[in-house]
Amino acid sequence: MIDPVxxxxxxxxxxxxxxxxxxxxxxxxxNPIIAEAHDASHGFYDATSGDTLVQGKFGLPVFVGxxxxxxxxxxxxxxxxxxxxxxxxxxxxxPYDGGTHLNDFKLVQPIFNDGQIFCFAASVAHWHDVAGxxxxxxxxxxxxxxxxxxxxxxxxxxxxxxxxxxxxxILAANTRLPxxxxxxxxxxxxxxxxxxxxxxALITQYTAATLHEVLTELRQRAKAQMQRHITELxxxxxxxxxxxxxxxxxxxxxxxxxxxxxxxxKLTIDFTGTSAACSGPVNISRSxxxxxxxxxLKHIFCDVAANAGVLDPVDIIIPEHSLMDATSPRxxxxxxxxxxxxxxVIFVALSKAAPEKLNGCAYGTINAxxxxxxxxxxSRWVMFSFFGGxxxxxxxxxxxxxxxxPISMATIPPVEILESRYPIRFTQWALRExxxxxxMHRGGLGGLYEIEVMNDARGFLFGERGEYPPPxxxxxxxxxxxxxxxxxxxxxxxxxxxxxxxxxxxxxxxxCGQRVRLESxxxxxxxxxxxxxxxxxxxxVSNAFISVQQALDDYGVVINADGSADDAATDAHRxxxxx
Numbered sequence: 001m002i003d004p005v006x007x008x009x010x011x012x013x014x015x016x017x018x019x020x021x022x023x024x025x026x027x028x029x030x031n032p033i034i035a036e037a038h039d040a041s042h043g044f045y046d047a048t049s050g051d052t053l054v055q056g057k058f059g060l061p062v063f064v065g066x067x068x069x070x071x072x073x074x075x076x077x078x079x080x081x082x083x084x085x086x087x088x089x090x091x092x093x094x095p096y097d098g099g100t101h102l103n104d105f106k107l108v109q110p111i112f113n114d115g116q117i118f119c120f121a122a123s124v125a126h127w128h129d130v131a132g133x134x135x136x137x138x139x140x141x142x143x144x145x146x147x148x149x150x151x152x153x154x155x156x157x158x159x160x161x162x163x164x165x166x167x168x169x170i171l172a173a174n175t176r177l178p179x180x181x182x183x184x185x186x187x188x189x190x191x192x193x194x195x196x197x198x199x200x201a202l203i204t205q206y207t208a209a210t211l212h213e214v215l216t217e218l219r220q221r222a223k224a225q226m227q228r229h230i231t232e233l234x235x236x237x238x239x240x241x242x243x244x245x246x247x248x249x250x251x252x253x254x255x256x257x258x259x260x261x262x263x264x265x266k267l268t269i270d271f272t273g274t275s276a277a278c279s280g281p282v283n284i285s286r287s288x289x290x291x292x293x294x295x296x297l298k299h300i301f302c303d304v305a306a307n308a309g310v311l312d313p314v315d316i317i318i319p320e321h322s323l324m325d326a327t328s329p330r331x332x333x334x335x336x337x338x339x340x341x342x343x344x345v346i347f348v349a350l351s352k353a354a355p356e357k358l359n360g361c362a363y364g365t366i367n368a369x370x371x372x373x374x375x376x377x378x379s380r381w382v383m384f385s386f387f388g389g390x391x392x393x394x395x396x397x398x399x400x401x402x403x404x405x406p407i408s409m410a411t412i413p414p415v416e417i418l419e420s421r422y423p424i425r426f427t428q429w430a431l432r433e434x435x436x437x438x439x440m441h442r443g444g445l446g447g448l449y450e451i452e453v454m455n456d457a458r459g460f461l462f463g464e465r466g467e468y469p470p471p472x473x474x475x476x477x478x479x480x481x482x483x484x485x486x487x488x489x490x491x492x493x494x495x496x497x498x499x500x501x502x503x504x505x506x507x508x509x510x511x512c513g514q515r516v517r518l519e520s521x522x523x524x525x526x527x528x529x530x531x532x533x534x535x536x537x538x539x540x541v542s543n544a545f546i547s548v549q550q551a552l553d554d555y556g557v558v559i560n561a562d563g564s565a566d567d568a569a570t571d572a573h574r575x576x577x578x579x
Contacts (some may be wrong), residue, residue: 002210002217010206010214011305012398016200018042018056021123021191026058028190030183031128032421033384033402036413040125042191045071045108046215047117049162052309053215061298062339062407063124064098064306065291070106070393073097073478077154078110086112087161089192092154095145095332099287102149102333103131103137105185107157107193111199119498121195123188127181129382129497131174132235132333136384136523138462140248140504142281142331149333150174158189176372176380177409214401222309227265229301230299230313231297233353237261239347241273242341244300247280248334248504253467254278254323256338258345262353269293269315269346275320281331281462284338289324290316295407300357303495336366336386337464344471347392351473356395360443360472360524362406363389365464365482365503367520371424371510373457383422388412390479390522392470395406399444400544401431423454427493430494432480432519432544438554439468439476439525440532445545446480452513459486459508465521466503470554477554488512529555534565 022041022223027046029035043230045052050071056066071114074090089109092098100108107123132149132514142148172178202211218411237259237286244254251439257273270559277283278296284292294310304310318324324342344361351358366386374380404412428450437443461484469478482503485495487510495517501503508516539556551557558569558575 002213007217011210011218012052014044015057017195018044018054018333019058020198021195022056022058025123025125025187028187029125029570030180030185031126032413033126033128034187034418036417037386037411040123041067042123042195043067045120045122047119047397048396049118050075053119053307055306060407061295063100065311066108066287067122068285070098071122071125074120074154084110085160086155087158087499089158089159089189090154091167092152092223094151094153095288095335096326096328097287099285099291101137101335102132102145102151103127105188105190109196110326111196116175117204117239119193121199123191125184125188127184129180133333134370135176135372136368136458136460137333137384138368138370138384138444138460139281139463139506140501141402141506142333143249143279145327145331146169146329148331148407161253162195176382195473204384206579208534212564215484218305219307219309220304221354222307223312225304226301226310227313227493228302229263230262230267233262233350235262236353237353237401240345240473242315242345242348243281243468244337244341245250245464245503246501247278248501249280252276254282254325256257256323256341256345258349260346263401266313266315268315268317271322271324272317272319274319275323277323277326277330281307281324281333282323282338283330283332284335285326285332286324288335288339289318289342291495292342292407293346296343299343299406300350319552334462335408336368336405337462339362340464345404348471355474357392358473360392360399360437360439361470362391362403362523363446363465363479364470364520365389365521366405367482367518368462369516369518370460371422371451371453371457373423373453373455376454377425379531381422382423383418385413385418387449387518387520388445389446389520392473392523393437393439393441393443393476393526395441395526397434401444402447403444404471411575425452425454426450427452427515430550431545433544434469434521434550435475435480435519435522437472437479437525438529439472439520440527440529441525442532442540443472443476443479443523443525445546446522447485447518448517449518452515453510454512456512457510457515459510460506461499461504461508463503470521470524472524472525472526475528477529479522482521483519485519486501486510486516534567538563538565551568
């Protein structure tokens with residue numbers, strides 16, 4: 001039996017190493033999506049199975065499950081091609097093996113001890129541009145992976161500690177921004193180098209056998225914690241269905257259906273009834289689906305350690321050839337939109353079993369926006385960014401306003417960074433009044449962004465929630481829909497144009513001085529709106545979170561001329577509405 005104090009110390013040491021790897025890349029990367037938004041992750045993985053052992057706290061949790069598949073792809077490569085050497089590092093971005101999409105480059109390094117692989121260290125990060133039809137690679141018109149970017153299978157980018165310049169040349173030739181690629185790759189290599197140094201120091205101090213014992217125990221404890229949490233849920237079967245606006249090619253909605261079965265300490269998550277794989281790029285691979293399930297469960301049972309034990313008591317059923325089982329060459333570039341919907345349906349389903357543990361759904365789209373053009377000297381610029389929205393109301397209070405998507409610990413790139421890097425300026429960056437879903441605890445507010453281009457440019461949007469708003473739970477109401485608009489030819493600040501596919505569009509022609517406008521959704525509410533205290537509603541009006549009319553229509557609260565709530569009139573109005 002391992003000493004509990006030593007177990008706690010080594011758990012902290014492992015997590016600290018992964019956190020240092022995160023920080024190393026964030027400080028070194030050239031790309032603001034990594035350096036500022038933290039769209040990356042690091043961890044250690046089992047030498048035999050590829051299962052997650054440890055992950056850093058500051059990267060993207062969605063990479064936990066996906067990176068286990070990436071490491072397994074490297075293990076398969078080793079089985080097919082022979083044992084690696086000390087100092088080898090594998091690189092690839094295959095979304096069908098490693099999950100997610102082509103921008104996410106995975107670097108996997110075997111860590112040796114006494115001539116044997118002790119474990120794998122891995123780094124994954126979102127590179128700024130990897131060729132394809134659209135700068136930044138979120139191409140809503142893609143019908144196959146080849147239109148989204150360059151696909152690299154597992155290759156050795158480092159052999160016995162020596163960087164392979166021919167591989168680097170291929171990568172540089174397949175990006176619009178080679179300098180960014182060099183900086184991001186070197187940052188990932190530096191993170192892996194630090195991780196190896198720190199891990200070898202731990203092995204020297206505690207022995208490999210002790211570390212193996214600790215890692216095994218941490219997984220078993222995570223599994224036991226999950227089993228206890230599941231046992232606390234009432235047995236039964238709980239359903240939820242939600243939709244994607246469209247796939248960017250065809251206007252028909254796409255269904256995400258889940259049935260969650262609780263039976264003792266076992267959880268079964270079944271996506272039977274989900275739409276078949278589609279023409280456009282909102283498909284996700286099986287590994288990405290499992291990763292999004294992991295994220296949803298970690299949101300609900302947040303005290304469980306971040307390792308493979310989280311999914312040990314969970315059976316997952318994913319229909320073959322469905323939207324959530326993409327195989328080559330199905331496009332997967334907009335995977336973020338679909339995994340957010342997977343998280344939402346799990347939240348809604350389990351809210352029927354344990355409303356005291358669940359929150360309303362977050363805004364449900366990263367609103368991937370690319371604006372690209374040429375500087376006056378002819379060099380290219382590509383602004384790719386994602387944008388915030390409201391999080392769901394929860395049992396303890398209102399949802400977070402203008403937060404980032406719940407698939408990550410990433411942050412929204414600051415306006416100062418974007419304006420300093422690209423010939424654009426934000427004429428608005430504000431909270432969106434009235435966008436939070438009504439509830440006893442209100443959903444957080446979405447954002448309102450207006451961007452003016454200072455050079456002629458083209459825009460590309462990949463969003464969602466333009467037709468189906470973020471649901472509330474436990475009688476909470478949905479948040480506002482997503483809205484995107486832009487200036488028409490010869491117009492400025494009119495925002496007269498809307499995408500024909502509601503939330504997705506390519507080739508938006510923008511002349512110097514023209515603007516685009518993005519109004520992101522708020523989060524879903526928690527609990528019945530009429531149960532919200534009238535004083536809290538009056539405060540929302542005072543803060544311009546909602547209007548006086550919304551206070552009456554959504555919450556049944558009558559606001560006096562001085563901004564206070566009229567308690568008697570409110571009680572009477574609510575009673576009439578309930579009758």
